[in-house]
Amino acid sequence: MAVIELNTISKRYRNADSNAVDRVSFSLEKGEILALVGESGSGKTTLLRLIAGLEHPDSGTIRLGEEIIVSGRKSVPANKRKTGMVFQEYALFPHLTIYGNVAFGLKGLKKKETEQRVMETINLTGLKEDVKKYPHQLSGGQQQRVALARALAPRPELLLMDEPFSNLDTILRDQVREEVRQIIKAMGITAILVTHDTKDAFSTADKIAVMLEGRLLQLDTPDALYKDPNSSYVADLFGKSNNIEATVSPRGFKTPFGFVSGPKDCPLAVNQDKVNIFFRAEEADFCNAEEPHLCGRVEQCMYLGDHMQLKVCCNRCATCAGGNEVEVMDDSQRILLKSSEQTWKTGDVVRFKLKNYKVKAADSE
Missing domain, CATH: 3.40.50.300 (P-loop containing nucleotide triphosphate hydrolases)
Structure with missing residues (x-):
């Protein structure tokens, strides 16, 4: 009891x-x-x-x-x-x-x-x-x-x-x-x-x-x-999070930062045209141009001791996105990434991939 x-x-x-x-x-x-x-x-x-x-x-x-x-x-x-x-x-x-x-x-x-x-x-x-x-x-x-x-x-x-x-x-x-x-x-x-x-x-x-x-x-x-x-x-109450808009395609989700492969058996991918991709800053890894990746441009850098926090806006350049299907639905969207490197500066191109993410309904508040 x-x-x-x-x-x-x-x-x-x-x-x-x-x-x-x-x-x-x-x-x-x-x-x-x-x-x-x-x-x-x-x-x-x-x-x-x-x-x-x-x-x-x-x-x-x-x-x-x-x-x-x-x-x-x-x-x-x-x-x-x-x-x-x-x-x-x-x-x-x-x-x-x-x-x-x-x-x-x-x-x-x-x-x-x-x-x-x-x-x-x-x-x-x-x-x-x-x-x-x-x-x-x-x-x-x-x-x-x-x-x-x-x-x-x-x-x-x-x-x-x-x-x-x-x-x-x-x-x-x-x-x-x-x-x-x-x-x-x-x-x-x-x-x-x-x-x-x-x-x-x-x-x-x-x-x-x-x-x-x-x-x-x-x-x-x-x-x-x-x-x-x-x-x-x-x-957001428990730390900065990223919640970006995406449209559903047969193989996954198109976002302002590039294409995200869809998880298996995702009901939202079937039932909705638009979804939100949710992930924390630490759930993204930086990568090189040769492997599939998302792409953005550094808008702001903040030194926080054990890591650098990057505020990243979407990048309209499709070639920087590694040939991914880039669909800039809202170029005002911003995400936060964490980096142990302290060499980033405003204007740098950021290439990254998601280790983990959640798909949520587009009208989820």
Whole structure:
């Protein structure tokens, strides 16, 4: 049985023109970590607050474990739900030590049981040596771990985190992300985190849910989202992608950059006249003029340390395209390529071939 299950959850705030959350459904199994990703106003924080009990949905149901916690007018109070919450600002009590902060949420336990639970959690989060310190004496990373320990001490069925890494600098952020994932996995707790940073999502979560204007666009593993996004919005959210227009021919697809051989058993090649060819920059290899290739001209070069990013426009010269069937349907189209060479300059002819690509419907957004 799923630990958390949402069924067509919707929420509209007073005087709003549209839903903040619009018919969202998903479920998570025990031990899974889900990242809710999207731009500001996409509904991800509202959805987290609905799960936590800080807001009530207009429609839909939420089940936590075996209990229905939201259905119609029924709503289990936030403090009665078996959830832990880590806020963006951590919300630590400044007058309490680490021990006091972690122990704060433990109710109904005997003193010895409380001490044991607190120390187990503190040891797990690596805070044993700082147990008598106050929040102002701690670094940002330590404060984050205290907030996590306080949320985990009651042993919740579900851990909720709202932008948990946003207050950390870049170097510390990478370290804390890995620590948090290890701690959650060690305890076997199901978790949902809200983030606008796709790196947080990729490095922490088992699954990622992309939201836009209150709707759930795609929920999948990080690998599947990156390699097979279901829309151009999702594709661009996780790094620059190339999505070029192509017309269908008997042997494949004609693009502004040359001819692409069609994959076997592609239903789109049969059912549509125009398609989109989707590929990431790293899915293209540079090649010489003697082998079949696509062709373009460098419009812009950007040095990014470990590679050079090339912005490439289509090339009208058929001979540069190795005799391929060039059909310049839209000479405004641009693609991005990655190169380990740093010798490229504006105006250079680029010859390349695709190692991998996806064919999508031309009207796919």
